[in-house]
Amino acid sequence: MTTPPELDGNATEENASVRSRYDVGMAISIEERWQAAWDEADVYRTPNPGDVDFDPDRPKFYCLDMFPYPSGAGLHVGHPEGYTATDILCRYKRMRGFNVLHPMGFDAFGLPAEQYAVQTGVHPRETTQAAMDNFRRQLKRFGFSYDWSREFATIDPDYYRWTQWIWLRAYGSWFDPRVNAARSIAELEAGLDSGEVIPTDDDDRPLDWSTMDTEVRRRYVDGRRLAYLGEQTVNWCPKLGTVLANEEVIDGRSERGGHPVVRKPLRQWMFRITAYAQRLLDDLDLIRWPDSTRIMQREWIGRSDGALVRFEVEGGAETLDVFTTRPDTLFGATYMVVAPEHPLVDEIVAAANADPAIEAYVTSARNRADVDRMADSKEKTGVFTGRHAINPATGERVPIWTADYVLMGYGTGAIMAVPAHDQRDFEFARAFDLPIRQVVAASVDAVGSCDDWEEAMTDGGVAVASVNDSVSLDGLATEAAKAAMIEWLASEGCGRRRINFKLRDWLFSRQRYWGEPFPVVFDDDGNHHPVSDAALPVRLPDLEDYEPIESDEPTPPLGKAVDWVRTTAGEAGVDPAVLPPDTPVRREINTMPGWAGSCWYYLRYCDPGNGERFASRDAERYWMLSERGDDAGPTVAGEVDFDASRHHVGGVDLYVGGAEHAVLHLLYARFWHKILFDLGEVSTPEPVGRLFHQGMITSFAFKRSDGSLVPVDEVRESEVGPAIEIATGETVERIVAKMSKSLRNVINPDDVIADYGADTFRLYEMAMGPLDASKPWNTRDIVGVHRFLQRAWRLAVDESTGELRLRDEADADVERALHRTIAKVGDDIERLAFNTAIAAMIEFVNTATGVGVTADQLDRFNRILGPFVPHFAEEIDAKLRPDAGPGRSVVLADWPAFDPAMLQDDSIEVPVQVLGKVRSRITVPADADAATLEAAALADERIRGLIEGKTIRKVVVVPGKLVNVVAN
């Protein structure tokens, strides 16, 4: 970035008369001076309940930014966007008398640091620490009002101790469907011991606890934990020695290096998030989140109501369960499809007489990612397994196929195919010439052949051709037919009503080094035992060699810490009541994923130094519990329990972060929070009451006519005419693109601050557009907000002397404009509409320029400017109150009041339309009623001319807005 020449050289020798101009040099010196002063005075420290300077009479406001992952590249211009927004709001709320909790920290475990470390040989601890130091320096340079005394990073053992502690809570809990909540495993065992019958999802296997031996009991209990060991298929790349994300696998090979990738099941820690599916769904209605995000979560959870249907499989004792949302179409089920991963397929492939084509198909299908399998649904592939099942409704033999369009992870991994009424089944049936039978029609008589159909009939209607000896659906509307079929299936013992969720249990193990260790060990029999709370944290061993291990069998890097892995129960901190201390054990060598630390950090900020608990109950309750109806209302610390009739369900009053986190992070955090809520550890059922997504800051790039992109430094932009690619002379089109190294359009915040100062940077990002929109960075536009600050400075300060220049008497128009600006800016801040707030302040300065302001007017204007450009405002404030002493700060000021009476003009101009087109304007008193407006409009000369000779059909009058005369 180059410095615009006009911004250089304040008060240089050639212009000594201008001694006090707001330019880069002055901005930077003001900013550094006030940042040091704020640090010195500790103005942003937020006392907690119990602290001497805590004021319990103020309402609270907990405002949280999504904490950054500290990458080596430093802060991106996208980070300060959300952070400036919350900073403005927090400063505003403090001025309105709130106790504001506004913390910052770092999400510092994760894959990028580990990959970088493997490449460079520098330990992730070191690179991460350096990156955090750089981030902190950059963040402080913006003048954000964080309480830095609350900072922590997820890699701090004092922090991840509690991450592990929360995981142990999930490990030690199960979900009791009778109370729809988590309870401790101890209660489960006590209940079973006393003969309780505890239902499960699949309640057809009655449990006889009393006859079970220890081993069977252990397996049963382990199978109900919220954190449990389960099997999940992963993309294993033996050459790279790591598991890959779906996006890192391209056509069965690794994106990096092109090595073969195999999909294989792996036994690893899971979270039973599916148990919470319904509550995660229901509580979405209670939180103030963007509709789009709530819809995405709803879709992700994906509830569908239907039935489980059991098919007998020919030539064996086994049965095949399918989930269907259309049990009413069972009579039309002409074949079945099982996922290639289905156990039945394994059995068929293993059989002595198995067709090798089946195995070949299954092997290739299993290696396709689910996304591809769903995406390429046009080209159906599959193979007949050679087995048949019996349709329980028709008694017919139907062939069992296996095809990759059926996913093992959804439902039961098997479907009954009803090609007449499901589009995917229809396409598959056409491709493989399978029978299609219509069993739903628009009316009972509208039944014909399906031969000429071009697509399946997926809408509801009435059931037809659906009769057997014991049930008839014919003539029943789809919904009634579903109910009738479920009833019949239940009476026959081959099916029942079932609610299925798309949500899958959450795979929580990673075969990585740079993550939280699990507080769990395995004995020689392979049984797992928890590390006791008192022994936490289980520290991540300081490996020098953390490279992945090349192997066909996934082996996490922690396996290299041999002495750490092989230990005794006593050394590992297992409760002696669980295992004798000298029992040899192996530690878990998987680590937790990056999500772990970000699932609960908002709780730790409430009380980050606490060594006894993740946060004291008083602090957690004070900051998290809010009265309903307000964004944040007063609460009485430590004395109130959550009460749904009084309190908002969500804790954090405002959480700002990118929409890319709309589902995963925000769903995972909700899930952890609900576990803690059920166990009585936190006061609210939801972590975040109000959520807002800031948009992405993009950049410009150029596109050739063939669609390829050109880096910005290879293009010349003229003031008129199109942009030209320098190398070829070809015309290129300017487009909006993500900032990327390859397009060389990445903006470094440090450079922008060096060129304009932090206040201008803050103001520019807020003026760019709506906070939630994605917006392109345009360096050329920054000068606009910088000039605004210069005009504001000149309005207040004589540039030749540096003294304030003030009127003695207030100008009435300026005063009126000021009231309007105060009202508009306050309202806009509450709505997070900072761009229009800034436009209003610019208008005020433009109005006042040339007229001048009084000291009182300047003070009021300066206070509304303060949240946006705190250093600038602090400097003006210091000039306004030179004698107020060191305790003075605009940070501590009150928000100025406005007089509502000053917002309204006496008379207004109202447009008059004829047939919806504006043809004239009339000036009327602001409070004129409809009759007055209509009369005035019809009396208007231009209007009279236009409607002459026409019939007035109607006159629409909206008082204060417009008049529309409908005449023809």
Added chain:
RNA sequence: GCCGGAGUGGCGGAAUUGGCAGACGCGACGGAUUCAAAAUCCGUUUCCCGCAAGGGAGUGUGGGUUCGAGUCCCACCUUCGGUACCA
């Protein structure tokens, strides 16, 4: 593929509940000031026709609802985010 979002002047955007399309800023053009320039201040700036008064068109495309649509409905196009091991 599926889920979600966005398309308004030369550019970023405004229009908060269906009621004057283009606030504010950038850029451009013109003027004042200056020996000259920078900076600053003032003005013009959606497009088309017209000397003007004025008229016509216009918010991605095509339809629709309404006295009135950037805003609501239907279909489509383009583009961005997510799609479970990037966080």
